[in-house]
Amino acid sequence: MNDSAQSRLNCDQTHQIESPVKFIFARLSTLMLAEFFVFGAWFATLGLVLFTVGQSSIIGYAYMLCAVAAIVSPLTLGAISDRFISSEKILALLHIIGGGIQLALPSVIASGNSNKILLVIFLYMFCFQPTLGLVNSLSFENLKGKPNAFPFLRVFATGGWVLAGLFIGWLGYSSSTGIFTVAGISSILLGLYSFTLPCATPAAKVANEKSSLWDAMGGQSFKLFRNRSFSVLMICALLTSISLGFYNTFASNFIGALGIQNVAGVLSLGQLSEVIFIISVPFVINHIGMKWSLLIGMMMWGLRFVLFIMSANGYSQTNAIVGVALHGICNDFFLIISAMYIDRLAPVSLKAQAQSWLIIMISGFGAVFGSGIAGSVYGSTVKTDSVATWTSLWMIPIGIAIVTSIIWVIGFKENKSEIID
Missing domain, CATH: 1.20.1250.20 (MFS general substrate transporter like domains)
Structure with a gap:
């Protein structure tokens, strides 16, 4: 032996x-x-x-x-x-x-x-x-x-x-x-x-x-991109993580600008909601499949920023709080289900590298682009004496969510038995 x-x-x-x-x-x-x-x-x-x-x-x-x-x-x-x-x-x-x-x-x-x-x-x-x-x-x-x-x-x-x-x-x-x-x-x-x-x-x-x-x-891992569904997933992961960069960079500032006192307490609702939505992931996948479960996660990023804009333009602060609480479904229905899909799709010899590509797109390129773009837009459009000026900042991730969802629906083809050669 x-x-x-x-x-x-x-x-x-x-x-x-x-x-x-x-x-x-x-x-x-x-x-x-x-x-x-x-x-x-x-x-x-x-x-x-x-x-x-x-x-x-x-x-x-x-x-x-x-x-x-x-x-x-x-x-x-x-x-x-x-x-x-x-x-x-x-x-x-x-x-x-x-x-x-x-x-x-x-x-x-x-x-x-x-x-x-x-x-x-x-x-x-x-x-x-x-x-x-x-x-x-x-x-x-x-x-x-x-x-x-x-x-x-x-x-x-x-x-x-x-x-x-x-x-x-x-x-x-x-x-x-x-x-x-x-x-x-x-x-x-x-x-x-x-x-x-x-x-x-x-x-x-x-x-x-x-x-x-x-x-x-890690050169062998590039052949993963020959698979259409993997490539589409990586593109959508990059776009979604840019929205995550906007949220991570300025959510706390925005909540404070609305006049909400306990900013840390409000943001903690995001972590609490993660626990609730994580538990629902297997149930949702079993009933509507990975493609549509992932789509929910992408669309929720757009919805949360719509709620932010509503609060910025005179509607109740509760909208922004609900937007924060959507963090669970935004994260869980995209990041976790993406990891599950990659494990199913990738061959045994490339599983660790395939998971690494998800980290590269989200914590790497997405974080760089997201924080960079958000910082630039914030500096040129948001005024400290007018909470309504936050609207222009949050419109960008809404647009990204719409584009991401369209790419996903058109480009992604789910095959439950598919494994990349």
């Missing part, structure tokens, strides 16, 4: 030992919660911390570098996972290395060197961004035959983000470099935990496929 076959046998034996569905689900739930606890511990208040330490001039650059890291790193590291090293080992190594970088950030920030701060933030995100796709592919790998359980796993992602925010707030670290210490320790612990997850031998290694430098750089 060759080494690859033996490796697969060992993994299969591990799955048999840990086969009870509830046990696997519990392990993956812990993984999902910890992944987003690490993310939420520092990312949400990074700008506030930089402002507090006198580095407000680099806040925009810091978030942009996070997006650049999402473009550069996931594809290559996803290819390594698909072809060379098992997903759980790469996940573990990335979190341990990333944790070490996070622990170094407070001293780097204390030095006051803006360029070093940006470099270290970029290095951390270079390690972290691929883990989002790896957690997805690893979850689907271990949920063999039960993809509809994935949305329930994602409930723990929301829980991890919320828990991190509450914990950071309880510690009084919201504007302190202590957020990096919490994230660093949590990341290292998550890395150690990841080593204990069921192994997933790379498909290419099992098949004894020879790999070139092009393969190691």
